Amino acid sequence: xxxxxxxxxxxxxxSQPGGTRERRQAVSVREVSRTYASRDRAGAxxxxxxxxxxxxxxxxVLAVVGPSGCGKTTLLELICGLQAxxxxxxxCAPAALMPQRDLLMPWLSALDNAALALRIAHxxxxxxxxxxxxxxxxxxxxxxxxxxxxxxxxxxxxRVAFVRTLLAGKDILCLDEPxxxxxxxxxxxxxxxxxxxxxxxxxxxxxxxxxxEEAIVLADRVAIMAPRPGRxxxxxxxxxxxxxxxxxxxxxxxxxxxxxxxxxxxxxLAR
Amino acid sequence: MTRRAxxxxxxxxxxxxxxxxxxxxxxxxxxxxLVLPAPHEVATAAWENAGLLAHNLRPTAEEVVLGVALALAxxxxxxxxxxxxxxLRRAVYPLAVGSQAVPIAVIAALLIxxxxxxxxxxxxxxxxxxxxxVLVTTVDGLASVxxxxxxxxxxxxxxxxxxxxxxxxxxxLPAAISGARIALTVAVIGAxxxxxxxxxxxxxxxxxxxINADLTALQTPRAYAAAAVLFALAIACFxxxxxxxxxxxxxxxxxxxxxx
Numbered sequence: 001x002x003x004x005x006x007x008x009x010x011x012x013x014x015s016q017p018g019g020t021r022e023r024r025q026a027v028s029v030r031e032v033s034r035t036y037a038s039r040d041r042a043g044a045x046x047x048x049x050x051x052x053x054x055x056x057x058x059x060x061v062l063a064v065v066g067p068s069g070c071g072k073t074t075l076l077e078l079i080c081g082l083q084a085x086x087x088x089x090x091x092c093a094p095a096a097l098m099p100q101r102d103l104l105m106p107w108l109s110a111l112d113n114a115a116l117a118l119r120i121a122h123x124x125x126x127x128x129x130x131x132x133x134x135x136x137x138x139x140x141x142x143x144x145x146x147x148x149x150x151x152x153x154x155x156x157x158x159r160v161a162f163v164r165t166l167l168a169g170k171d172i173l174c175l176d177e178p179x180x181x182x183x184x185x186x187x188x189x190x191x192x193x194x195x196x197x198x199x200x201x202x203x204x205x206x207x208x209x210x211x212x213e214e215a216i217v218l219a220d221r222v223a224i225m226a227p228r229p230g231r232x233x234x235x236x237x238x239x240x241x242x243x244x245x246x247x248x249x250x251x252x253x254x255x256x257x258x259x260x261x262x263x264x265x266x267x268x269l270a271r
Numbered sequence: 272m273t274r275r276a277x278x279x280x281x282x283x284x285x286x287x288x289x290x291x292x293x294x295x296x297x298x299x300x301x302x303x304x305l306v307l308p309a310p311h312e313v314a315t316a317a318w319e320n321a322g323l324l325a326h327n328l329r330p331t332a333e334e335v336v337l338g339v340a341l342a343l344a345x346x347x348x349x350x351x352x353x354x355x356x357x358x359l360r361r362a363v364y365p366l367a368v369g370s371q372a373v374p375i376a377v378i379a380a381l382l383i384x385x386x387x388x389x390x391x392x393x394x395x396x397x398x399x400x401x402x403x404x405v406l407v408t409t410v411d412g413l414a415s416v417x418x419x420x421x422x423x424x425x426x427x428x429x430x431x432x433x434x435x436x437x438x439x440x441x442x443x444l445p446a447a448i449s450g451a452r453i454a455l456t457v458a459v460i461g462a463x464x465x466x467x468x469x470x471x472x473x474x475x476x477x478x479x480x481x482i483n484a485d486l487t488a489l490q491t492p493r494a495y496a497a498a499a500v501l502f503a504l505a506i507a508c509f510x511x512x513x514x515x516x517x518x519x520x521x522x523x524x525x526x527x528x529x530x531x
Contacts, residue, residue: 081425082426097422097423103417103419103423105438105441106522108441116427120424120428120437148522
């Protein structure tokens with residue numbers, strides 16, 4: 001697969017206070033806490049995030065791994081500006097979100113779904129579709145342009161959602177379990193394609209996943225989180241050359257370290 | 272035979288059985304033909320009065336189709352306005368519900384007093400009776416949009432109107448069409464009420480008026496024939512809309528067993 005993104009809009013010449021590119025495309029989360037009023041009978045509130053600090057430099061791929069309930073989705077919604085933190089601060093450029101559920105619109109064809117963000121940015125329909133079509137070919141979706149979402153397999157739907165995210169034209173990509181519904185083979189292909197694409201046109205990526213191996217294959221840095229309340233246990237630098245094979249001994253070693261940081265199975269289940 | 276034709280077979284068979292039972296009952300002397308004409312008499316009356324019935328069908332069909340169209344336009348517009356404005360919702364909704372509590376026959380009589388014998392008061396009655404189901408189903412439909420989809424659109428910086436256009440309206444369409452389907456069936460009732468409340472001038476006052484006049488003149492077979500035409504009109508409207516729905520909102524019509 002020849003990877004080319006070509007999805008970013010022309011750089012806008014907006015001046016920003018202290019506005020280096022670096023500042024604008026980095027993601028900076030400082031001491032962020034977020035608590036939800038509980039809906040359960042006990043009436044206890046749920047603390048989704050407790051004093052979480054994370055940083056992704058410009059064009060860095062930051063993976064966030066952790067078991068369910070560790071506030072990963074809340075973290076992404078905070079970065080995308082869909083929620084505000086109770087305390088702490090978040091600094092980052094506008095971010096595009098690829099949600100865990102693909103959220104394709106059932107009334108639009110696959111191609112129109114992928115082109116949705118462009119349409120909302122007032123790109124003409126034909127132009128928006130043409131740009132989505134190029135990425136369809138690269139992601140093995142050619143021939144499915146006019147299919148409705150319910151006619152696509154789970155893996156195809158996720159790829160369409162991925163194209164939609166890329167075409168949102170944001171500097172930062174927030175990916176929430178983007179390859180979760182894919183079979184192992186397609187997932188490996190998507191990993192290779194994404195690494196390749198990011199090498200060609202770097203972006204700042206925050207990748208939420210429960211798959212430690214996926215995190216190490218794709219990311220520059222891996223933040224390991226624990227649940228209830230969601231907090232960062234440790235961070236792992238992955239300074240390995242790309243492309244990375246999942247059987248590469250260095251990848252395997254890092255995976256063991258990451259799993260170790262998550263605690264023993266006994267500890268994890270006790271939490 | 273197409274699948275649709277095969278699907279229609281049981282309904283046709285049941286209708287034939289019912290009509291057959293009716294024929295046998297009347298022929299066996301169970302009831303006076305003046306009170307309940309046999310189906311063959313009704314058919315003869317329909318055949319002999321085909322021109323009259325066709326001419327009377329026209330104003331009634333106009334009232335139904337135009338009234339439903341007006342109700343759709345007004346219902347959709349008001350539903351969107353209510354959906355987008357809380358104060359408007361609180362102002363309009365109670366009145367819209369209240370308008371349904373007033374017997375439609377009363378409203379028809381009052382409107383005719385006001386607007387005379389033309390098509391206008393009849394249209395108003397049909398519109399009024401059809402408007403409510405369209406309004407309620409569309410308001411519900413607009414609110415049924417997936418919250419997560421709205422979040423996604425927010426990350427794309429969609430404006431209020433774009434959110435409406437790309438998510439809420441399409442999400443509401445199947446519900447709005449259901450509302451239209453209810454509206455069509457009650458439209459025929461509305462047209463009948465409006466016509467029977469009206470002293471209409473002219474030779475072809477509409478099917479509702481025709482039925483009442485025939486019954487008064489003891490022309491029972493012709494009254495039944497006119498009622499059958501009214502019945503056919505309602506069914507034709509209903510299925511036209513069902514066909515339309517398949518074109519306008521095909522995603523709402525997946526073959527069974529394909530839900531993911």
